Amino acid sequence: MAVVSIRDEATELLREVIRVNTVNPPGNETAAAEVIRAYLEENGVECELIAKVRERANLVARIPGRSDGRRLLLLGHTDTVVADAEEWTLDPWSGELRDGEIWGRGALDMKSQTVASAVAMAALAREGFEPSGDLIYAAVADEEVGEDFGLSWLCREHPDAVRAEYCINEGGGDRLVVQGRVVYLCATAEKMSAPFTLRIHGRAGHASMPRNAENALVKTAPLLERLGRFEPEPRLLPETEAFLEAVLGEVPPAGDVLARIRAVDPALAAMVEPTLSLTISPTMIQASRARNVIPSLCELVCDCRILPDEGTDEAEREIRAWLGDDGYDLEWIEAVGGSRSSMHTPLWDAVSGFVAAEEPDAVVSPAVLSGFTDSHYMREAFGTIAYGFFPMRTMEPEVASRLIHSADERIPVDDLELGTRFLVHAARTVGLE
Numbered sequence: 325m326a327v328v329s330i331r332d333e334a335t336e337l338l339r340e341v342i343r344v345n346t347v348n349p350p351g352n353e354t355a356a357a358e359v360i361r362a363y364l365e366e367n368g369v370e371c372e373l374i375a376k377v378r379e380r381a382n383l384v385a386r387i388p389g390r391s392d393g394r395r396l397l398l399l400g401h402t403d404t405v406v407a408d409a410e411e412w413t414l415d416p417w418s419g420e421l422r423d424g425e426i427w428g429r430g431a432l433d434m435k436s437q438t439v440a441s442a443v444a445m446a447a448l449a450r451e452g453f454e455p456s457g458d459l460i461y462a463a464v465a466d467e468e469v470g471e472d473f474g475l476s477w478l479c480r481e482h483p484d485a486v487r488a489e490y491c492i493n494e495g496g497g498d499r500l501v502v503q504g505r506v507v508y509l510c511a512t513a514e515k516m517s518a519p520f521t522l523r524i525h526g527r528a529g530h531a532s533m534p535r536n537a538e539n540a541l542v543k544t545a546p547l548l549e550r551l552g553r554f555e556p557e558p559r560l561l562p563e564t565e566a567f568l569e570a571v572l573g574e575v576p577p578a579g580d581v582l583a584r585i586r587a588v589d590p591a592l593a594a595m596v597e598p599t600l601s602l603t604i605s606p607t608m609i610q611a612s613r614a615r616n617v618i619p620s621l622c623e624l625v626c627d628c629r630i631l632p633d634e635g636t637d638e639a640e641r642e643i644r645a646w647l648g649d650d651g652y653d654l655e656w657i658e659a660v661g662g663s664r665s666s667m668h669t670p671l672w673d674a675v676s677g678f679v680a681a682e683e684p685d686a687v688v689s690p691a692v693l694s695g696f697t698d699s700h701y702m703r704e705a706f707g708t709i710a711y712g713f714f715p716m717r718t719m720e721p722e723v724a725s726r727l728i729h730s731a732d733e734r735i736p737v738d739d740l741e742l743g744t745r746f747l748v749h750a751a752r753t754v755g756l757e
Contacts, residue, residue: 330443330748331741335426337363338439338740339419341402342428348403350379351473353465356402356435357383360442360463367446369461374482380473384485385442385461387449389755393456396671396754397488397708398445398747399698400438401467401474404430411731427734432724434494436735437714437743438463441492444747455755462486467698470660475698479705487706490671490754492747493699495712496691498721502571502589506686508679510672511712513563514696515598515629516662518636520643522547523653528620540622541611547647548624551606556642558582558600561631563690566667567596570689591722598694602630602639625657629694632664661696663703665710674753675713678746682715714743 337360344356354375361371364385375381383402389395407416407429414420416429430436445461453459462485466474478486496511524544529537558578560568568575571592576584581600585593605627612619630639636656643654666672667690676688693712702708716724718736727733 330447330744331737333446334440334443334740334744335421335737337443338426338431338436338735339421339428341435341439342419342426342430343417345417346403347406347429348466348468351403351465352379353402354379354381357381357463357465360402360439361385364442364446364461368449369445372485374478374485376473376477376481380465382465382474382478383461383463384478385445387445387453387455387459389457389459390454391456394490394754395457395460395488396455396751397460397462397486397491397702398441398751399462399464399475399491399493399702399710400434400441401464401698402435402438403465403468403474404433404435405468405729407733408731413732416733421737424738425734425736426740427732429733431733431735433728433733436740437494440714440740440744441747443744444751447748448751453752453755455751457489457755459751459755460486460488464698475701479701483705486702488702488708489706490669491699491702491708491710492671492750493697493710493712494714495693495697495699497712497714497716497743498724499686499715499717500571500592500721502592505571505573506683507570508686508688508715509567509691510675510688511693511697511699512667512690513561513632513664514661514693514700515631516634516659517696518628518630518639518659518662519657520626520628521655521657522624522626523655524622524624524651525653526618526620526622529618531616531618534618537618538620540619543651544609544611544622544624547652548606548609550647551604551626554604554646556601556646561599561633561692563664563667563692564596564599567689567691570687598629599631599692602628602634602642603694604628604643630659630662632662632692635659635662661700663696663700665703665708669709670754671709671711671750674750675711677753678749679715682742713746715739715746717742
């Protein structure tokens with residue numbers, strides 16, 4: 325039997341998985357899970373499909389540990405966002421390999437890492453790897469929408485399937501070069517998603533007689549304009565301080581951070597800014613449903629992201645201090661995520677050890693994600709140390725960020741191989757405990 329490299333295995337499996345359309349909604353993740361299950365079982369890895377509904381299965385596999393050592397979960401998701409084929413150079417579900425890159429929806433987010441984790445599991449199983457604690461693999465459904473078919477449901481209804489002390493997920497691995505310093509980002513913290521609604525009340529009337537009414541939509545305009553100029557007080561988290569030390573060699577005062585970063589790299593400043601405070605983006609507005617009726621109520625929905633050590637109470641105080649207390653009602657829609665993991669763990673040592681072996685002059689820095697991933701479910705359910713890390717050094721991070729959830733998404737095979745080798749290294753390192 326011919327020997328196939330993990331590079332070739334990962335390439336062919338990713339192309340096959342991309343060809344399975346798992347746009348969410350509706351998801352249909354079971355079809356992708358079946359492809360990966362067949363591959364893993366051919367390589368001697370125990371697998372199980374666990375589903376809330378048949379069409380949206382989660383695939384869980386494991387290499388059993390030889391004792392009760394600490395468990396490591398390699399986590400990924402199989403669903404994707406929508407793709408408009410007319411906007412793409414190639415068919416979004418072609419999985420075409422062109423000029424050393426694999427094209428298709430999910431190539432970056434995140435069928436690549438999901439496939440790489442499967443290939444790492446297969447490679448380790450073939451060599452007879454026996455970790456001290458279980459090495460677990462989960463390719464879950466419904467990460468992109470979050471209607472409780474995926475990891476949230478598994479953690480609640482089948483906790484023993486995914487319970488682990490450590491977890492490697494998406495969200496990090498960008499390679500930055502700042503003033504000659506090479507820095508790889510490892511996502512150790514995530515902001516909370518806490519959207520809210522502002523309700524502004526007026527008095528209805530006929531649109532032909534505007535002076536006889538109190539137009540709630542017009543009353544909203546000053547609040548909307550002020551939200552657009554929202555300038556919260558910046559402050560530094562421990563993760564941000566470590567990042568600044570890595571890229572600048574020092575930690576400036578919070579109020580000086582953006583100016584210092586902009587002077588070095590304006591694009592980097594755009595990435596750093598959301599990690600310094602809560603952010604607000606007005607996104608939806610609804611008032612009258614009839615052209616000739618002046619609205620008595622206007623509802624303004626705002627996306628809001630809160631730092632991981634804050635909650636909605638602190639955020640509301642800051643919002644009201646900026647807007648004033650009068651003229652609106654504020655109602656939180658939900659508060660999801662907002663979590664962090666320690667930077668001082670054996671899993672961090674595995675990440676930094678791999679980077680040191682690949683690029684001895686590079687360093688690893690923690691990063692705070694302005695969005696959030698499924699990692700928060702693991703942290704909340706089990707106290708898991710969860711990091712986002714899938715290293716990439718061929719594709720520039722600015723390019724990758726433009727392609728995720730956009731047209732012409734693709735990943736260099738070199739980066740797919742690098743990420744797969746990291747996952748094998750991490751499993752071996754943590755598995756020795």
